[in-house]
Amino acid sequence: MSESLSASLETPATAAAPKGLFRRLLKNPLGAASLGVLTLIVLTALLAPVLAPHDPDAASANDILASPSSNFLLGADGSGHDILSRLLYASRVSLAGAALALAVAAALGVTAGLVSGYYGRWFETASTWVTNLLMALPGVVALLAVRAAVGPSLWTTMAIFGVLLSPAFYRVVYTAVSGVRNELYVDAARVSGLRDPRIISRHILIVVRAPAIILAASIGSVAIAIQSGITFLGLGDPSVPTWGGMLNDAFANMYTAPLQLTWPSLAIGLTAISLTLLSNALRDELERSSRPKRRRGRRDAGTATVRHEPVLVHEDTEDTEDAPSGEILLDVQGLTVSYDQADGSAKTVVEDVSLTVRRGEVHGLIGESGSGKTQTAFAIMRLMPPGGQVAGSILFEGADLARLSAKEMTRLRGKKIAYIPQEPMSNIDPSFSIGSQLVEPMRVQLGLSKAEARDRALRLLARVGIPDPERTFNAYPHEVSGGMAQRVLIAGAVSCDPDLLIADEPTTALDVTVQAEVLDLLRDLQSDLNMGVILVTHNFGVVADLCDRVSVMRGGRIVETGAVQSIFDDPRHSYTQSLFEAILDDSRPRGPLETDVTAAASTQGASS
Amino acid sequence: MSERLLEVDDVVVDYPVKGLRKKPFRALNGVSLDIRPGETVGLVGESGSGKTTLGRAVLGLAPVTGGAIRYNGRDISGLSRSERRKLAAEIQVVFQDPYTSLNPSLTIEQILVEPLTAQDVAKSDATRRVRELLDQVHLPSDAGGRLPREFSGGQRQRIAIARALALSPQLIVCDEPVSALDLSTQARVLRLFEEIQNRTGVAYLFVSHDLAVVRHLSHRVAVMYRGEIVEWGDGDQVTARPQHPYTQKLFLAAPVPDPAAQRRRRAERTRLLADGA
Incomplete structure (x- = not known):
């Protein structure tokens, strides 16, 4: 025993x-x-x-x-x-x-x-x-x-x-x-x-x-x-x-x-x-014990390269001057974002980024993972994980967002600056009905009564193309599709008539046909409400579809910026050029398999 | 016919739904296509269209309830587990997510040796083969001793490709293999796929939601919608002159990376949708 x-x-x-x-x-x-x-x-x-x-x-x-x-x-x-x-x-x-x-x-x-x-x-x-x-x-x-x-x-x-x-x-x-x-x-x-x-x-x-x-x-x-x-x-x-x-x-x-x-x-x-x-x-x-990291976190992804090369700026020309010329809404100068490390040093993920957004203008931030594009967007909203430091100035309607207190920022967010996330489903609380999540911010930010807010929410849902607003209002997040959820979030984002909209990969999680509809919706809303928009994306097609201006980011810096047409026509930075070369849309179809056998068979290949 | 490597013939896949007497969910509804040796067949569709299910059915990972999947003329749709194991040397897979398709607690060498030892390859031959494989996918030969988490997404996908190549298969099912990768990494991995095909003559069933990727790599393309193939034919024909309304809608929905061309495409799409309404 x-x-x-x-x-x-x-x-x-x-x-x-x-x-x-x-x-x-x-x-x-x-x-x-x-x-x-x-x-x-x-x-x-x-x-x-x-x-x-x-x-x-x-x-x-x-x-x-x-x-x-x-x-x-x-x-x-x-x-x-x-x-x-x-x-x-x-x-x-x-x-x-x-x-x-x-x-x-x-x-x-x-x-x-x-x-x-x-x-x-x-x-x-x-x-x-x-x-x-x-x-x-x-x-x-x-x-x-x-x-x-x-x-x-x-x-x-x-x-x-x-x-x-x-x-x-x-x-x-x-x-x-x-x-x-x-x-x-x-x-x-x-x-x-x-x-x-x-x-x-x-x-x-x-x-x-x-x-x-x-x-x-x-x-x-x-x-x-x-x-x-x-x-x-x-x-x-x-x-x-x-x-x-x-x-x-x-x-x-x-x-x-x-x-x-x-x-x-x-x-x-x-x-x-x-x-x-x-x-x-x-x-x-x-x-x-060493649990493997699933994905590279945003933080350590952005290893800023220390090469201090100047930003390539495309000056506006006659071809591009039909771009929106409203007043400057957001003026970011020398934005640097860094994180305190455990060993006392600081890791810089965004370095010396400057950009402007005019009223009615869509400014695209494009780059690969770890380029600092999302960090830039979050820094403008001052939404960063603990340990994040912002330097530089973020001028928005006369105030420097980099210096506002947390309380003042809370008043601005949602009302003046709105946000659309990448993953619609993880950004709605599954335990509350969609309607209650739309109504709550409007009551707080706009001081509406319950009935007024409900009315406005229903109108917004109809505006973003939801077929039966009443039903969606009462539904819970798990009862709607991803595309619908993204429309709901867009409705929520524009519910308080924001001046600036920050969209972080708003269509990346969606199917291509839904993406096209959401892009159409964003374009309509943007021109209706005359908002300035910062659009974070890795997709050149989305930039071409929606943006007036684009900044290409790499390693926490903007390498090239200018009007969309000008950048697409004439990319000057070698990195921008390499990105354009990686695009497959222009590549020729591969054509049928070239063997003796298939030559005979290919005539009947298209029958289904 | 001998030049057909794989024939998918009127395949139906039903997934049982939890609950008594619930109707099963039909993921594939009478799908047919074929793949020739050395050919790439692209499979395009949106989420829920059944494209991934078709790939999994070919791999024996989805239950085939009707029709037949023939590999070199032999029906492989209802094989037992032990018969299926013998096919491992013929049909292989590269999955979408390079983060979950590699066991985080095994080293690269252990991952690559696994399929070889399963086919009773001797240990010393297996380690030699691992070095060859790493070389084929352009990874340094000292990568074998490291863990998956030490590699970037693109490198992990190369490891997954090396694992698929280990047994020199005739067909590789590629399930969205570049969707999780950055643009420039994606281009490099696609080039690797092409290079391997040209060298080894392996055939690909290439599943993707990205039309540009599929057009670039595929000899023939099938478009799926709600569990059915709505259009099927030569790549340039399907991707340049689509006939089926859904294919047309799908292709017009993808934004082109050129502002002027995209403006035209948008107008065309609006017109098509207005006609359809």
């Missing part, structure tokens, strides 16, 4: 763990301490025959309730057993019982979770049903029933208890596996011809490992507590010494020898607390 005990207690923590986890756990004070206590407890349990001064079952009527002495270090219990010896032997039984419950729970739960998470189908339905049943079953009642049926065996009781605990493992593993089942790399492994066991061991188990280990430690602590509870109530086998049984005996003699309660309580408490703390430490270490 002792081998299986140590094996099942140790394996979840070490054998399956990633390399270095054990070492990291030892560096964590909580982890080291709890691991130390646990090792000590397991060791004393294993070495009980060597350490115990007396036979745990040897009782003598003379020693009943003897006080601690050199012979009985912790005294003797109500039947005259040596408490220390009994405690040592009891820890073997108690730990093994808990380990058995844990092993049964883990074996059942992990296997069922893996199979139903990976294969799904009927097994998933069946095991979810069984899991729900087990969770609804009152555990202690079930244990009593089992005891009545099969007799007082500690091992049977703990095995059954393991079954009752298994839903915890099932849930965790099932969720992790079904999350990863549809990852593309699992599909790729399947297409590569890997067998299922290999896919599971290489790609699936790795995801399950961390949560399962953490869970095992905390379930272990629950198992110890429950096991003690069961034996305390006398539901175990009374003939073997257990911590719970000893507690029961001490409880009976509480008034004559109160000190005896301490020892089993201490053993139970220490083990349970150590396991819980170990599970916490494991969570800290496993979840802090």
Whole structure:
């Protein structure tokens, strides 16, 4: 029993763990301490025959309730057993019982979770049903029933208890596996011809490992507590010494020898607390571990190149002077955005950017990911993640936005400066109806009454081309399509008659036919409301469609700026030229495959 | 006919919908096309058109409920898992998202060796082949020991291409392989696709929503809409002189990177929509 005990207690923590986890756990004070206590407890349990001064079952009527002495270090219990010896032997039984419950729970739960998470189908339905049943079953009642049926065996009781605990493992593993089942790399492994066991061991188990280990430690602590509870109530086998049984005996003699309660309580408490703390430490270490970054963040993407070359400015010529000539609405000069780094330095993502937007003008900011175009747009709205610093001046209607207080900025945003995001769905709160999200800003910014705001929202929804405004007003975000959601956001953006609209890739997430409709809508609204617009995009087609002016950005700087026609006709900067060369729209179609066979076949190729 | 590498014949794909007695969702409704050896067939459509489902059906990742998919004359639509595994050396895949198609916890070498060992290639041969593959996709040979997160999007897509090439397949299903990439990276990766095809004679089923990309790379093009192919033929014919109204609408909706031309296209599109109304 002792081998299986140590094996099942140790394996979840070490054998399956990633390399270095054990070492990291030892560096964590909580982890080291709890691991130390646990090792000590397991060791004393294993070495009980060597350490115990007396036979745990040897009782003598003379020693009943003897006080601690050199012979009985912790005294003797109500039947005259040596408490220390009994405690040592009891820890073997108690730990093994808990380990058995844990092993049964883990074996059942992990296997069922893996199979139903990976294969799904009927097994998933069946095991979810069984899991729900087990969770609804009152555990202690079930244990009593089992005891009545099969007799007082500690091992049977703990095995059954393991079954009752298994839903915890099932849930965790099932969720992790079904999350990863549809990852593309699992599909790729399947297409590569890997067998299922290999896919599971290489790609699936790795995801399950961390949560399962953490869970095992905390379930272990629950198992110890429950096991003690069961034996305390006398539901175990009374003939073997257990911590719970000893507690029961001490409880009976509480008034004559109160000190005896301490020892089993201490053993139970220490083990349970150590396991819980170990599970916490494991969570800290496993979840802090080098989790791969999914995408390069906006921040570190913009590594500003330090070459200080002048911006290529296309002067307005006669060809381009039909561009809007309203008053200058926004005048950005020398805008620099930097982020404080953990090591005290600052990382510059936008450097010395200057641009102007006139009333009624659409200014495009184009560049590849990490060029700083979105950072520029966010800096103008002063919406930056913590640690962001803005330098330079952002003159908007006589005020320098770079110097306004946060409170003054809040008054401007939404009312004077509006924003359209890239991902429509993640920018609407799923728990509120679309109407309430439109009405709220208007009531705050324009001071409208509820009825007035509702009226205006309905008119706006109709204006942005939503066929049944009443229905959409009452709908929740998940009930509308992405294109509709973007229209709703546009309606929200123009709801307070802004002077400046900042659109960050407003059509990138949309299908091309929807994109065309949204671009049409933006153009109409822009000319109706005579807004200035900053349009952030990576698509030259969108620039050609909507913009009057364009600035090409790279590495946090504007490299070339001017009227759209002029830039498209005559890109001067080598970077702008290389971007234009990468455009495929002008490339010739590839034409049919040139082989002898296909020449004959191509005549019938177009039939469908 | 032997010159058909892949034949998709009247294929229907139904996805079961959760809930008792709910009608299944029909993702593909009687789709037919064929691919010849060494050919690129472009598959264009908007989200929900079924283009990705068709790719997945060819890969055996989507349930084919009707029709047949024939590879070299043999129906592969209802193969068992073990029979399907034998096809791994013939049909491969490059997915859209280079961030999730590579297991973040494996090194590049482990990722590239995986398909080789699955086909019982000896370990030493496999490592030699990995160096070859990295060279083919123009990555440094010391890339093998690093993790996917150390590479940019374009480089990761090269790794995914190398994995697809590992077993020297006849057909690669490319599911939006350049959609997540920047413009200039996209151009370089497309050039790599072309270069590999010219050298190895592999055929591509190239799924994309981007008409310009499809036109650039495809010998023949199929346009999908709501689970059906609405137009199918030679690339220059479909992309330059589309016949079907949906194709026309789709092509006019894509903005051209030229202000004057885009103004004309916009007017044409408005006229077409007005006619249709």
